[in-house]
Amino acid sequence: MKIIIAGDGKVGSTLAKQLSAEGYDLTLIDAKSKVLEASEERYDVMAVQGNCATMEVLDNAKVRETDLLIAVTNADEVNLLCCLLAHGMNPKIHTIARVRNPEYTKQVYEMRGLFGISMMINPEGSAALEIERLIKYPGFLKRDTFAKGRVEIVELRIESGSKLCNLALNDLEGVIKCNILVCAVLRDGKAIAPNGFFTLKENDRIFVTASPQNLTILLKNLGIITHRAKLVIICGGGRVSYYLAKALTNSGISVKIIESSKDRCVEIAALLPKADVIYGDASSEFVLESEGIAKCDALVTLTGVDEMNTMISLYGHSCGVPQIITKIARIENSTLLNSLPIGSIISPKALCSNAIVRYVRALRNHTGAARAIHYIADGQAEAIEFYVDENTMHCGEPLKQLHIKKNVLVASITSGFRQTIIPNGDSFFEKGNTVLIVTSAKQVIYSLNDIFE
Amino acid sequence: MNYKMMGKFISRILLVEAVFMVPALLISVFNKETKSVVGFVLGIVIILALAGILMLLCGNSPRGFYAREGLVCVGMSWIVMSLLGCLPFIISGEIPNFMDALFETVSGFTTTGATVMSAIEEMPYGILYWRSFTHWLGGMGVLVFVLAISSAGDSKSGYTMHLLRAESPGPKVGKLVPKMKTTAEILYVIYLVLTVLNIMFLLAGGMPVFDAVCTAFGTAGTGGFGIKNDSIAGYSPYIQNVCTVFMLLFGVNFSCYYMLLIRQFKSVWKDEELRFYLGAVLVSIFVIACNIRGLYGTIEETVRHAAFQVASIVTTTGFATTDFDLWPALSKMVLLALMLVGASAGSTGGGFKFARLLLILKSIRRNVRQVLQPQKVQVVRVNGQPVDEKILENTNAYLAIYMIIIVVSCILIAIDGFSITTNISAVIACFNNVGPGFEAVGATCNFAGFGAFSKLVLIIDMLAGRLEIFPIIILFSGAAWRHK
Structure with a gap:
């Protein structure tokens, strides 16, 4: 499949890395030849220098033979124009535009029909949505939903003194008294596919599959309190803060936004009548304390500087804030961050490129294609949801009789009757079921049949 | 420095070399040439063992392969390949002297065609075939070949770009299609089809x-090893003309052929x-034909010899149909100038390349105009496309290094006491x-007359x-070697 990526910025190059590794024919367009050179040296791609919103440059990039155009420059208008031109030159092309301005995102459905834009993606909007979900269901570091909400994969950190500490996975069910599956463990920055004799240790981050009901039981039995957040402090008043504050205030949670620019404070105060907007420097301990950091239920650091977000989150941890969410733009540097107690890490750009990769994979193979893909364990593993159709092999055979590839785990099987089972050796899947597969990210699994040896 | 990754790459190149020695071995077996059979068998065994x-x-090489590793890897592979490629010559006893055998092999792989024999x-026959085949393999580049056949798992990152860039000639090397493997495949398919x-x-x-296969290898790689003492002179005029045309074709940038394939005739x-x-x-053909009129019987013969020699020299092949050393000074000077320029960028030919000369001439024109209109x-x-200033700068630097190397080499090989013309033309x-x-050359x-030291200089x-x-x-x- 031939793909053009317009805009070789952070998202563009993340996409180039991911998609070139999956073997697509990639062409990058950017106005700056410097960044293109760097990408050309790092990834197996072709580079075209120029303005991606001109027909000449699109022609040079061979848009007429391309299957998908992804416009992720930093200007909404350029992205949209680029998609429109591409669609005009090649009506069969799929187009994805990154659009941040809420005024444009509002008209997404109309634009889809009129100009054939297949997907519009708003990184800040989706980051806000992600943070909102985390705040509404605390206790987990990260939470991914599959099978229309019937299965979840959540990330937990094993604290010292937790019931899970020094527990072998075989004894897990006895302790927490419900059916869950630990599908991956991240220890010292390395993902491990555990077996029954694997013993959990302090500071492991574990990825657990379960149905939502069982997750509630899990939290209760582990003694992790799930009380609803009442007061959330947001540091920084950027776009993500706006989307987040709007969503939180609408569901009745009080929000304090601390922003250091007076003009921006006035702006968001006008936009968000229900939120408290504080004019002050969020990195100052005095400001945070006077705004009641000790009493808040969640601290979200969304300033534009990664280092500052990390510092504020660390301070929040020392004040005993129960839930902390930190925005990190440069996610490639996250190895060190994972060892710090700064709670969940959110990267709008990584979310954006993950969403696009998911779309690309779905486009590649319409039948038997993955319905949803989520990266877990710092991108070292992925959880993929498949629908079992008539082409799937080994339907109805117990799992223990199948030869499944190494490092591939069948994490859950959901049948049509709202029943989710965490499979054991005797379980099987049938046509119409939804299967969740967890695999190492190095293996590329395109269809369910790829998991068999 | 990622030595392991380099080792892995070089081991693959050795495998390719060993595989390509097999046809030469078969030819030796077929012609019952006992000595060369032994040479090839031992050669293949040694190469395979090293690989x-x-x-x-x-085995487990860390990732991280950058411009530095790419360049060093290309240089090392060519040296290793040449050192092992000369094994059949030495073992079979055809060229017992190590330096002579190495000279012959390097001359083959680099498509020079200078011989000590x-x-x-x-x-x-087996040795002659291997000698000509080194031209074909060296012409398009053995690393490009490895890129074309190696599994997709290795071409995921862009590091292969450094390899292509280092091995393909020209001021600006780009891919034809987004994937490196496909680019390398396209190049080799064009090469193969033209050779056939x-x-x-x-x-x-x-x-x-x-004879046809060996001559075609020499032409395709723009090498120039003949299998006859008088090169192409003994063959019919038709064959000489075929050689002229194909030499010129192999001196054209291969991306032009790709453009023809995708029907972009205009570009x-x-x-x-x-x-x-x-x-x-x-x-050049016109000037030389006028200059040498009277040396040969008919106009047809004059033009044929002029065209053949011009094609042979400009594409840096080095076949000959006549002894052009006997030609008048003007013709020899034209040929010497063509030797310096060489063929087109992205072709199998060597030299300074017409693309660079074009850039140099254009930037000289700009400098002259700048004097008249400084603002x-x-x-x-x-x-029609603006050229990046960095490329112009690199081209100028390249010209400087190019000239320095020629002068230094001339001085170094002068110790053997040949005439100035011999030394300069030998180095060029x-x-x-x-x-x-x-x-004398x-x-x-x-x-053969040069000493071991001069041969080493010429090999480099x-x-x-x-x-x-x-x-x-x-x-x-x-x-390049310092650890950092």
Whole structure:
């Protein structure tokens, strides 16, 4: 499949890395030849220098033979124009535009029909949505939903003194008294596919599959309190803060936004009548304390500087804030961050490129294609949801009789009757079921049949 | 420095080399040449053993392969490949002297075609085949070949770009299609198809199969090893003309052929380098034909010899149909100038390349105009596209290094006491991968007279010329090896 990526910025190059590794024919367009050179040296791609919103440059990039155009420059208008031109030159092309301005995102459905834009993606909007979900269901570091909400994969950190500490996975069910599956463990920055004799240790981050009901039981039995957040402090008043504050205030949670620019404070105060907007420097301990950091239920650091977000989150941890969410733009540097107690890490750009990769994979193979893909364990593993159709092999055979590839785990099987089972050796899947597969990210699994040896 | 990754790559190149020795071995077996059979069998065994050891040592290589590793890897592979490629010559006893055998092999791989052998027709067929085949493999580049056949798992990152860039000639190397593997495949398919066409045309002229294949290898790689003492002179005029045309075809940038394949005729027709190249060839043929009139019987013969020699020299092949050392001074000067320029960028030919000359001429024109109108902002354009200042700068630097290397090499080989013409033309002929020079290294003579030290200098010149200087120079620079 031939793909053009317009805009070789952070998202563009993340996409180039991911998609070139999956073997697509990639062409990058950017106005700056410097960044293109760097990408050309790092990834197996072709580079075209120029303005991606001109027909000449699109022609040079061979848009007429391309299957998908992804416009992720930093200007909404350029992205949209680029998609429109591409669609005009090649009506069969799929187009994805990154659009941040809420005024444009509002008209997404109309634009889809009129100009054939297949997907519009708003990184800040989706980051806000992600943070909102985390705040509404605390206790987990990260939470991914599959099978229309019937299965979840959540990330937990094993604290010292937790019931899970020094527990072998075989004894897990006895302790927490419900059916869950630990599908991956991240220890010292390395993902491990555990077996029954694997013993959990302090500071492991574990990825657990379960149905939502069982997750509630899990939290209760582990003694992790799930009380609803009442007061959330947001540091920084950027776009993500706006989307987040709007969503939180609408569901009745009080929000304090601390922003250091007076003009921006006035702006968001006008936009968000229900939120408290504080004019002050969020990195100052005095400001945070006077705004009641000790009493808040969640601290979200969304300033534009990664280092500052990390510092504020660390301070929040020392004040005993129960839930902390930190925005990190440069996610490639996250190895060190994972060892710090700064709670969940959110990267709008990584979310954006993950969403696009998911779309690309779905486009590649319409039948038997993955319905949803989520990266877990710092991108070292992925959880993929498949629908079992008539082409799937080994339907109805117990799992223990199948030869499944190494490092591939069948994490859950959901049948049509709202029943989710965490499979054991005797379980099987049938046509119409939804299967969740967890695999190492190095293996590329395109269809369910790829998991068999 | 990622030695393991380099080792892995070099082991693969050795495998390719061993596999390509098999046809030569079969030819030796078929012709019952006992000595060369032993040479090839031992050669293959040694190469495979080394490749195996390298593979075992470099099993789990860390990632991280950058420009530095790419350049060093290219330089190292060519040296290792040449060192092992000369094994059959030595073991079979055909060229017992190590330095001579190495000279012959490097001359083959770098498509120079300069030889130390005087009695070529007495050599066994297997050895002659291997000698010509090194041209074919070296012409398009063995690393490009490895890129084309290696599994997709290795071409995921862009590091392969450094390999292509280091091995393919020209001021600006780009891919034809987004994927490196596909680019390498396209290049080799074009190369293969042109070679097969060449063989067929030669066979149609009544050439024996073995001669046709070896001559086509020499033409395709723009190498110039003949299998006869008098090169192509003994063959019919038809065969000579076929050689002229195919030499010129292999001196054209291969991306032009790709453009023809995807039916972009206009961009081929408008290509400035192609026009410059063909224009220079036509003008040179005309000048030389006028200059040598009277030396040969008919006009047809005069033009045929002029055209053949011009094509042979400009594409840096080095075949000959006549002893051009006997031509008048003007013709020899024209040929010497063509030797310096060489073929087009992205072709199998060597030399400074017409693309670079074009850039240099254009930037000189700009500098002259700048004197007249200092305020005017001028952009150098090629094919209507503005050229990056960095590329102009690199081209100027390349010219400087190019000249320095020629002068230094001339001084170094002067200790053997040959005439100035011989020394200069020998260095230019080796550095630009042409093959024959003038006087003592002329079309009818060979390089056997030089001492071991001079041969080593010329070997380095040949490698530096083929790989466009930097991959070889970098091997001598401490910064490349320092651990950081």
